[in-house]
Amino acid sequence: MKVLVTAVKENMKISNNIYRISAEFESEIKPGQFFMLKTMDNSFLLPRPISINDVNENIASFLYRIEGQGTKKISSLCKNDEFQLFGPLGNGFDIDKMKGRVVVIGGGIGIAPLLYLCKVLGKETDVYLGYKDIENMYIIDEFELYAGRCVVVTEDGSFGEKGFVTDYIPYDEYDVVVTCGPEIMMNKIANNCRDKNIKCYVSLERRMACGMGACLGCTVETKTGNKRACKEGPVFDCEELL
Numbered sequence: 001m002k003v004l005v006t007a008v009k010e011n012m013k014i015s016n017n018i019y020r021i022s023a024e025f026e027s028e029i030k031p032g033q034f035f036m037l038k039t040m041d042n043s044f045l046l047p048r049p050i051s052i053n054d055v056n057e058n059i060a061s062f063l064y065r066i067e068g069q070g071t072k073k074i075s076s077l078c079k080n081d082e083f084q085l086f087g088p089l090g091n092g093f094d095i096d097k098m099k100g101r102v103v104v105i106g107g108g109i110g111i112a113p114l115l116y117l118c119k120v121l122g123k124e125t126d127v128y129l130g131y132k133d134i135e136n137m138y139i140i141d142e143f144e145l146y147a148g149r150c151v152v153v154t155e156d157g158s159f160g161e162k163g164f165v166t167d168y169i170p171y172d173e174y175d176v177v178v179t180c181g182p183e184i185m186m187n188k189i190a191n192n193c194r195d196k197n198i199k200c201y202v203s204l205e206r207r208m209a210c211g212m213g214a215c216l217g218c219t220v221e222t223k224t225g226n227k228r229a230c231k232e233g234p235v236f237d238c239e240e241l242l
Contacts, residue, residue, distance in 0.1 A: 002027065004085045005040070009059060011077050015138040017066045018109070019075045020053060023085065025060040031095070031117035032203055032235045035062065035087030036211040037074055044070040047086060049208040049230070051113035054142075060085075063112035063139070089211045090234050093117055093178065093201065100175025103128065104147075105189060107165055107181025113203055114180055115139060118146040126174075127151070130165030130181065134158035171196050179203070190238035200238040204229050 004025065011021040021037075029052050036047035048070045053063035066072050077083055102121060106114045107130040118125050127147040131137045133156045144150045152160030153168055161168055166188045171177070179189045180203035193200035206218035206229040213231030220227050221242045227233065 002086075005082055006085055008077050008079050008081045008083060010079060011075065011081075013075070014063075016136050018063065018136075018138050019066070020061055020063045021074065021077065021083075022059050022061040023083070024058050025085065026058045027088070029055050029060060029088045029116075030092030031120050032092035032113055033088035033090045034113070034211075034230075034234065035060075035085050035089065036208070037062065038070075038084040038086075039073050039077065040082050040084065041073075043073050046070070047084065047211070048074065049089075049211055051203075051234075052088065052116055053112050054116050054119065063109070063115075065109045086211060089230060091232065093203075093235050095120060097199075098176045098178070098201075101173060102126075102176045102178065103169065103174045105165060105169060105177065105179040105181070105185075106130065107185045108132075110179075110181030110185075110203070110205065111139070112180075114178070115142055115146075117178065118143060122146070123148050128153065128165050128169055130154075130185070131159070132156075166192075171198055174198060176201070180205075190241070193238060202236055202238050202241070204234045204236065206230070206234070 006023040009022040034051040038047035050062040050064045054061040103126045104114050105128045126149040127143050128151045130153045133154050153165040177200040186202045208218045208230050211230050213228045218229040222240045
């Protein structure tokens with residue numbers, strides 16, 4: 001974990017309100033970890049937690065959606081502008097526990113941290129991605145580079161299958177399910193996995209202030225008490241969660 005002032009390599013819009021920013025970072029990063037990002041002009045007080053999207057040699061990339069003042073300011077950064085990175089933070093995905101056939105399921109901006117995971121897991125992994133419509137899709141071609149099978153679902157049927165991604169998962173084909181996205185989606189997937197006795201890991205999104213577990217602003221209820229998404233998470237075994 002380190003605090004680093006670095007320069008933007010690239011910061012580009014890739015879909016509606018979706019941007020990807022990249023910078024040099026030479027330490028090890030695990031899939032599922034995140035960083036706290038902040039601009040240097042102090043235009044917003046707290047850094048923004050953004051998950052790692054991809055790592056290519058010493059270049060780390062972050063995919064994010066403009067949600068408010070902070071992410072809007074980050075989206076305005078240009079090549080060679082300096083900004084602050086603090087991380088990597090969180091526990092990430094434990095690749096060693098993902099034995100057998102693995103399926104990765106993403107929805108909305110929750111798709112962002114799953115690309116690097118698929119890259120590390122390799123071609124034996126299947127991917128199911130859910131989007132609102134064709135206008136709000138992104139990085140499908142990149143998932144197709146790493147996945148054995150990539151199924152795309154849009155709510156309006158404008159691309160791929162029509163409906164919700166949760167309607168298309170053949171659970172019985174898999175030993176491990178990994179998911180990140182809207183909580184209603186992850187709840188349904190986790191419940192299906194419990195019913196079928198399939199191991200399931202979820203990556204939770206929470207508002208965070210410090211990223212180090214000090215402020216307790218990202219508390220998650222578990223069967224063994226409250227835990228912090230930034231410290232004990234953001235990845236949890238669904239059997240832990242209430």
